[in-house]
Amino acid sequence: MGEFDLPVDVYRLDETEVLRALETRIAGLHSTEASERLARFGANRLPSRPGPTWLQRFLRQFQDPLIYVLLAALVVTVALGHFLDAGVILAVLLINALIGILQEGQAEKALASIRRMLRLQTQALRDGA
Known part of the structure; x- marks a missing residue:
């Protein structure tokens, strides 16, 4: 996610560590924060590779x-x-x-x-x- 400091083995973290690393809370993001993150990081989609010619x-x-x-x-x-x-x-x-x-x-x-x-x-x- 770019600016967030997440380890490679993020699945081992507990809930509070993940929330702190992602700078969020259990109730979710505010709409304005979500819009800012969308503008900063882009849509939450996996990139697709172009196929071979x-x-x-x-x-x-x-x-x-x-x-x-x-x-x-x-x-x-x-x-x-x-x-x-x-x-x-x-x-x-x-x-x-x-x-x-x-x-x-x-x-x-x-x-x-x-x-x-x-x-x-x-x-x-x-x-x-």
Whole structure:
């Protein structure tokens, strides 16, 4: 929380220590103090990271030992002049990457759907109410 002096193991503190560290009281903050803290610290939300770009997803599909074997086979077949075989290997690599990107996109959509279903809400004390 920026200015507050909270230890990493805050869960070990008792109630009075937490209230003192957060400069609050058991009845909650006054509306004006809550507004000031909102302006100073921002909304009480977890930051979201931007997802990987399409190119990053594509390149990530080639990070597998079996793909390295196919890439080596591609280089060897091109060096030997077997361009038809090289084309087949290249097509397999590209199709595999495309399928991986599509599956990854579907998984991300499913996770986003779950996040929307798990929308968290809470209640806060303001001015003692």
